[in-house]
Amino acid sequence: MKRFFTSESVTEGHPDKVCDKISDGILDEILRQDPNARSAVECCAAYNTLFITGEVSGNIDVDYEGVARRVIREIGYHHGSFAYDACKIIPLVHGQSADIALGVDASLERKAGGDELDTLGAGDQGMMFGYACRETEELMPLPIMLAHKLAKRLTDLRKSRELSYLRPDGKTQVTVEYEGKTPVRVDSIVVSTQHKETISQEQIHRDVKKLVAEAVIPANFLDANTKYYINPTGRFTIGGPEGDSGLTGRKIVVDTYGGRCAHGGGAFSGKDPTKVDRSAAYMARYVCKNLVAAGLCGEAELEVAYAIGVAHPVSVFIDTYGTGRLPDDKLADIVEKEFDLRPAAIIEKLGLRRPIYAATAAYGHFGREEFPWERTDRIADLVKYL
Secondary structure: OEEEEEEEEEOOOOHHHHHHHHHHHHHHHHHHHOOOOEEEEEEEEEOOEEEEEEEEEOOOOOOHHHHHHHHHHHHOOOOOOOOOOOOEEEEEEEEOOHHHHHHHHOOHHHHOOOOHHHOOOOOOOEEEEEEEEOOOOOOOOHHHHHHHHHHHHHHHHHHOOOOOOEEEEEEEEEEEEEEOOEEEEEEEEEEEEEEOOOOOHHHHHHHHHHHHHHHHOOHHHOOOOOEEEEOOOOOOOOOHHHOOOEEOOOOHHHHOOOOOOOOOOOOOOOEOOOOHHHHHHHHHHHHHHHHHHOOOOOEEEEEEEEOOOOOOOOEEEEEOOOOOOOOHHHHHHHHHHHOOOOHHHHHHHHOOOOOOOHHHHOOOOOOOOOOHHHOOOOHHHHHHHO
16 A cells, blocks of 8 residues: 655754754753752743743752853854854743652652652653654654755855855755565655855755755655655745744744654743653654564554653554554553653653753754664563564
């Protein structure tokens, strides 16, 4: 059966990603100063103004404006109304709510005499999802991995000056054709990239097709019928927050699996690891990747759900879409036995109280080996169940 699936990505200069990267840049600075600090920082950018909002606590003294201007400069906004040295920045950050802190500081289980890993309660209610499959060596869906690599390639060519006319904002999209569950070809590629005013669309099309699309997409997935849509509007000179407003956490599907699996709705950027929106989503990916790598299934989607102030998840659900070598309910039991899903245990296992987050803010939180939740170090513990 022939099917088509599409995923998109954006560059770090996209207005939403600018906000994500500033939020995570601030989080990293907070954790450098106090690894036990709490943070929920969000940004809104529009035209020439950046608002930094949120709640923080800890032994910290952060120059929010300074961090934001550094991040904007590193992204590449040196000109225009949102240039790093020209935009207006308004910090509106205050302390964490005492009511929220009550449940995070001492979980329901800890109050009842639980152990040290019961200390942290979940920072909020909600459900988080993880996913892994065998479509790529990263154990990720092919469409989102290709879209991310296209977006990253645009940025690399811009920053290396190989294509010096490129500007920071950009979007990519890839449609993959499947036969059953097997990806067989790329049906269409969409690339929209901000550019210098004086460059022709013909040159952009030639360069992007050759140096971006054909350099990233494996040749065996391209054929004479692959369609290319490069700057389909015909011009893209006004970009970033100057062209469209940006908001932290608005690219949650880009950040995860490109729409391939369910999403709990929680965003990542700017949140410290006591927020299960972030840490439990990372742990769920870690669990799924290890299950697939160990051969217990060919595809896995895991849901974990929490109640605010409670350490243990209220539910664990797994769906292997018929690929499991054991029944899904048995795999769920294995997950609960082999993986500690309490917030404090997740933070300890993955080493999340470190300034590692700015790197996650663009090109996806998953499928990148530099992050600890991408390790496949539990294979030996899982294969015994086969």
